[in-house]
Amino acid sequence: MSVRTAAPGRWFAEHVDARLVAPGPAYRLLEVHTLVTLVIALRLAARDWTLVAERPADLTFRATLVGWFPAPVPAWLLVALQVAGLAGAALVLLRRHPRLGLAVAWGAYALLTGLWGSSGKVMHNDVLTVTVGLVLLLAPLPARGTPARQERVAWGWPPRAALAVVATVYLLTGVQKLRHSGVSWVLGDNMAWVLRHGTSPFGDGFTHLVADHVWLTQLLAAGALGLELAAPVLLAVRATRIPFAVAVAVMHGSIWAFLGLDYSAWVLTVAAVVVPQGLPRGTRLLDVRPVRRRAPSAAAVP
Numbered sequence: 001m002s003v004r005t006a007a008p009g010r011w012f013a014e015h016v017d018a019r020l021v022a023p024g025p026a027y028r029l030l031e032v033h034t035l036v037t038l039v040i041a042l043r044l045a046a047r048d049w050t051l052v053a054e055r056p057a058d059l060t061f062r063a064t065l066v067g068w069f070p071a072p073v074p075a076w077l078l079v080a081l082q083v084a085g086l087a088g089a090a091l092v093l094l095r096r097h098p099r100l101g102l103a104v105a106w107g108a109y110a111l112l113t114g115l116w117g118s119s120g121k122v123m124h125n126d127v128l129t130v131t132v133g134l135v136l137l138l139a140p141l142p143a144r145g146t147p148a149r150q151e152r153v154a155w156g157w158p159p160r161a162a163l164a165v166v167a168t169v170y171l172l173t174g175v176q177k178l179r180h181s182g183v184s185w186v187l188g189d190n191m192a193w194v195l196r197h198g199t200s201p202f203g204d205g206f207t208h209l210v211a212d213h214v215w216l217t218q219l220l221a222a223g224a225l226g227l228e229l230a231a232p233v234l235l236a237v238r239a240t241r242i243p244f245a246v247a248v249a250v251m252h253g254s255i256w257a258f259l260g261l262d263y264s265a266w267v268l269t270v271a272a273v274v275v276p277q278g279l280p281r282g283t284r285l286l287d288v289r290p291v292r293r294r295a296p297s298a299a300a301v302p
Helices: 008-020 024-046 049-054 075-095 096-114 127-136 153-183 190-196 206-209 214-236 238-260 262-280
Strands: none
Touching: 008 153, 008 214, 024 096, 024 127, 024 238, 024 262, 049 075, 049 096, 075 096, 096 127, 127 153, 127 262, 153 214, 153 262, 190 206, 190 214, 190 238, 206 214, 206 238, 214 238, 238 262
């Protein structure tokens, strides 16, 4: 009896594990590493983090990982974290100490998003970017002189792990909807009430036009739930990865249009992780070269 017949669960786990840790090309890791860093830099630059300083100290929950910060947090400290994060991102984009650069950029970003949430919790708008960035912190990067198409296990697992994180986060969001509301999340009037309480940048008339048609709100709810639950399958197949990224952009774009909620970080993070890995094998998205290493000085040569 084959292993697959005797223990299908074990065979499946071993097959998935083998896919995740298979060798990968140097260029793909560098592309994902660079693009995710760029997303973090954009998030750091686009938000006015000094608004955290205006929050009353009583609204800050102290028993958190960022609870040791003074409350209210001084504006200069927030700006210092923002500048440090952008400097770290610049190191990555300039290919100077990219691992250190991502660590600094991610650390500043994680701290600022925790402070932004007042309770130390990273807000849902930024949680996908923070989680994916944490995976890439552990990624070893190829050294200068490494052929871009050379493959190693150390370069193969980080992009795939980031892909798995994206799939898991979207799956869990769908599972939570079913856990708390069941199929009524789609078949009921839940989405209609959500739309009526949203603030659309196009005015209430635009939102109510959709909310007044139950079949249309149910169609939107079904599409969002189906996309979230299907994420692991869609991201496991190369041919459906880029369509998934497009569908994510449409879904989060509609959330902004109907409710005024900004999920651009999710759209950009999905694009940074998924699009490079949705291209045909051997196709490069960016011409990112391995980091330089200083040659030993003449004085150091015996």
